[in-house]
Amino acid sequence: MITTRILTKRYGPILAVDSVDLSVRSGDRYGLLGPNGSGKTTLLRLILGLVYATSGEIEVMGASVPRRVRDVLPSVGALVEGPAAYGHLSGRANLMLFDRAGPARGGGGRRARRGRVLEALERVGLAGVDNRPVKAYSLGMRQRLGLAAALLNAPRLLVLDEPTNGLDPQGIREIRNLLSELNAAGTTLFLSSHLLAEVEHLCTRVGVIDRGRLVLEESVETLRAPTGRAVVRTPDIDRAAALLDGRIEARSGDRLVVRHSDPAELNGLLVKAGLRVAEIGAERRSLEDVVLQVTSAGSDRVDEWSRHDDSRPSQAS
């Protein structure tokens, strides 16, 4: 779906995107993670042909970008750096104008257009919206309107920058379900976020970008694979520690981290020895651990060392 080869974008002296080799496959739910200012949005803009690369190649659905970007954009829906609309018009009027501005999909007649707009509004939960101008909308409503605009094309690829920004927990779940549905129907999702939980819930593959470089690209399953350790909570902590002597990696309160790859077998061992087990399971790394390990502080944090020294303090994980 999207492939970039040693993609680089320089704004004057600032290297916004640095030799990125990214690959989003058809049907993926790809989450692009990274601290603020790491280059996520610039990468999205490059892929959509809004900014031009300094060097490197981009291919979207087989077409080279930006040269042939207009051939593929009709089947791409996007939300880039927050929704936008004409404040003095209603949401519906905005979508009607927006729909008419581009190539018509499934008929350019007024009726076909009205149907498309209504369908998009329904999908994002704005079907009953009145004729208030957009400037009176709440942040969440604007976000939904932006998503509706992205869905107008019935896109095969959705490129979304922070799709749940400004939504409440219900709204977030609603949009997550909507995106899952669209993905199940064949739409490839490419979304950027700094909300790790959101990506962990929704995405099957993640790319992590730090200071313009793609430092990790992996499936969520692999990242979250068991670490070969098991976590046990037991009220009989002393006896358990004695029993598993030599295999204990950490102990705190009633919690033990044990070097053991099979929690079921470990459980049997403990129970056979007459120990009570409150909780047991394989240890998995959270996405947060992984991301914090490979990234530095966001560009909105300016420490003294960053001005003198390029080496960064290692982050606890």
Next chain:
Amino acid sequence: MITVELVKLCRRPRTWVSLFLLCALPATIAIFLAVTKVGPAPGEEPAFLAAVLANGSLFPAAALAIVLPIFLPVAVAVIAGDSVAGEASSGMLRYLLIRPVGRTRLLVAKLIAIVAFVLLAVVTVAVTSYVIGISLFEAQPGATVTTVSGVSLTPTEVLVRTAGALVYVAISMLGVAAIALFLSTMTDSSLGAALGALAALVTSTALVTLDAAAAVRPYLPTRYWLAWIDFFRDPILWRDIERGVALQAVYVVVLLAAAWANFSTKDVTS
């Protein structure tokens, strides 16, 4: 995209406010004139105002003379300056481009919307001022009108010549529009683009009257602005009118090419 731009132009309150203001200034002057009957001496600026007291059907020409130096260019600069920069600052520019609307097409649609606005503005001013003119002053619809050269014109001739003057004034505004549109592709601030275009006009107006700048005078965008008056001479003095049209055409072509070159290679980061 052209339809979209025209719809946007019509649905924007700013369009109608600026049209209203354009019509309000001549109307105010007409009311003062009609109440006091104190006209400017013949030959004094603004042109035609002295003649209006005798014949109200000349008031459209007087209204043009009133709005041309400042009001009309300001309105055009504001609308044209907002055209691309306004989309950029509202964030809609990126969405239009990925809709997708081609960059060249967007620019052309913007230009057509600006031309539509200029024509609408000129025609509205003419129509309202005609109505005001014949209702406030001595209307002599059947009578002849004396031209600037002293020859009499029939009402049909007045109509044709007024139409010619309107078209010429509209063309004169295209240079301003092109300057503002070009600046509008350079910046994300509509205010900056509009003020930049106005600064260019003020400079031009200052240099036109400066004898030391005589060498550049024929190339200044405002040099032939007043040539529309030549439509009311007998015979019509085409020399300055033709030069004025040619000059505006050069400004439009050069600045549009520059706007296109800049916009089509620009990183859209707004």
